[in-house]
Amino acid sequence: MAYGGFRELASLNYVMSSVKSLLKHKPRVVTVDLLEALGRFLAEDVTAHINIPPYNRSVVDGYAVRSIDTFGASLSNPVILRVKAFIRVGESPEIEIGPGEAVEVSTGARLPRGADAVLMYEKTRRLGDIIEVLEPVPPYGNVSKIGEDIREGEVVLRRGMRLMPWDIAVLASLGLKTVNVYEVRVAVASIGSELVELDNIQDIREVLDKNLVVNSNKYSMIAQLRSSGFTPHYIGIIPDNIDEIASRLREAIAEYDAVLTMGGASVGKVDYTIEAVRRLNPEILIHGVHMRPGRANSIAVIKGKPVFMLSGFPVASIVGFEALVKPILLYMVNGNDDPKPKIKGILTRRVNTPINVRSYVRVRVYRKNDGIYVEPLALTGSGVLSTLVRGNGILIVPEDREGYDEGDIVEVTLLREVFEG
């Protein structure tokens, strides 16, 4: 008897190139307030319509001067200037300085007309309305020039950038109250007649006694989507019934930008989700990929939108999100993934992985006697969530390797900080 439903698994590279070429749907653009924009993907280039700073301003506390007046000044031969006024940041007095004049300014204050530099207090000696300049200051010394930070007309932020705190501050500095970002609405469904919603549970032991399973994948997936800048819409549990799955997925595909299921995409006789998706006339249907855990993870394109069918095994779906879902959703918004924290360490035990498969090995990274060590926790066991919780890293073994030897230096993606000892 042939083994299960997988005839030929697809490589992750093949999945990416073939699926991307078929995605015709574009996610919607929404206008959001700045504080709602954190972590979202910019839907347009942002061009500055003003200069920042909008005028020459002082970057220190001191005296605004004509730099030419200070040339040749020294401790033994100070230049004398007359202080006309004090300009604080935010004030806009109509003051101009001429030869022999200075204006006291606070940090951030606009330079008075005529001034082109600022002397710090310590380079001067104050005597009533007079200062002695003890050192020369060059033109634009201690001055932030108009447009030095951002030039009017310049493209400051580009479409597809994921907005970070400082990007939001730049938008505010430009006087923009809202910003256009992509909204990628992802329908999330859990498939399996054995599943029970956490909210409906009175006593977990009763659930387990009936051999039912808490729908915990829902939580990790919604959390992964949110923290990656996408917008999950949970549409519920669908029982193991091909008609019902097909009908619910058809609706979801019409309504959302992407659809994601967990469960019902296994290796066995009972492969409801795949059969349901087959009925929806996919442009492409890739059943199973060369990854481990998660070889049951599958993907289709229907009406130009991606449909992800992830394994019901917790770790397989979590890794499937990183390997399959996130790259495709990022592609839809022209975005790049955030950089990942990585660390190199010494492998404490041989890791065996199959050739032609990308393997995601959960590991524990620790520091001991100034060395960094990588201890493999689980090679199999795609259901064993605790390895992600007890461990703090993932070692990705690429397709062209059959693992790593004990003592090899390997690079690991860190999920939490390195453990001590």
Next chain:
Amino acid sequence: MAYGGFRELASLNYVMSSVKSLLKHKPRVVTVDLLEALGRFLAEDVTAHINIPPYNRSVVDGYAVRSIDTFGASLSNPVILRVKAFIRVGESPEIEIGPGEAVEVSTGARLPRGADAVLMYEKTRRLGDIIEVLEPVPPYGNVSKIGEDIREGEVVLRRGMRLMPWDIAVLASLGLKTVNVYEVRVAVASIGSELVELDNIQDIREVLDKNLVVNSNKYSMIAQLRSSGFTPHYIGIIPDNIDEIASRLREAIAEYDAVLTMGGASVGKVDYTIEAVRRLNPEILIHGVHMRPGRANSIAVIKGKPVFMLSGFPVASIVGFEALVKPILLYMVNGNDDPKPKIKGILTRRVNTPINVRSYVRVRVYRKNDGIYVEPLALTGSGVLSTLVRGNGILIVPEDREGYDEGDIVEVTLLREVFEG
């Protein structure tokens, strides 16, 4: 004339140890739904009150058997077993197998009593109600044992852990609907009579013509606090008036777990925030730290709570958050910082930094001809936000160095992915 208000700057290490020893206040513990818990800090150890899996279950599709029955089986000499039933995941039939018997199971299904292993389909040949076993399976082969993932009584998650997607899934698997997390409520105020709220602006050019400044720091600070797992409460702009600052800060200290101001903590004559805080009888007041940018960043402890007084310069306040605020807030929740993405590259130009100062140099990291290069963007200019937006990394130069030479290999914290070319 003496230079400004800084007599002696404090090292960051001194700040951390002296401030931490004075923090007596504990943030409150709140009970939140699981999906609200993402990125928050756990306020208690979580102990498993059940086993996961709750029973021995199959990790493949195939036949549950007594392993002892399969010993000696081979292609030429198969063992014959009778198939009694089919158990799907979620089903709980009262079935027991005896010698010579098997039960067909789907992945995740509970093993029937008597069975201790599962044969994958490909190791069998089906003939009606009979299977031929073509290979032996060891005890617990293809079985996920009770408690293998999580043992009843085991501490699964520890106080202070920042909750990640998989942690939330573990809590759900344990049947927990809510979780106790710390809530660190941080009052955020912007100080400066020159500031205008973005929301009150009609035309940014009018604001700039009056030499007023948009309160953009508010946005980056709220975003930084939120994305680090803390809870900002913005309390508004306070004008440059020592009485008013003192009164608003007194209220905020009574109400919140920490207080953070931006602006009004400069080097100059006008140092409103520091003077206001001095009036509130701080247990400690550290005015200025050996960091650059951000030497004006200051910190106090009042009534056992931290009061951060950050520079009004955008980059100085952003860096001040990372260097001063975040470590202290993490300490209050017993938390560790997330690991940061780092990369090594070749410095394209000498960087000069002062000795005894921790310098945060904004850099642009790019890949060219297989090499990674680090181009310094700004050594000074703590107001120049665009360097954070155009760049993609921060090079931290420690206190014991006066910079790095062109060609040095340096390690950089990445804010965005490495640029190409």
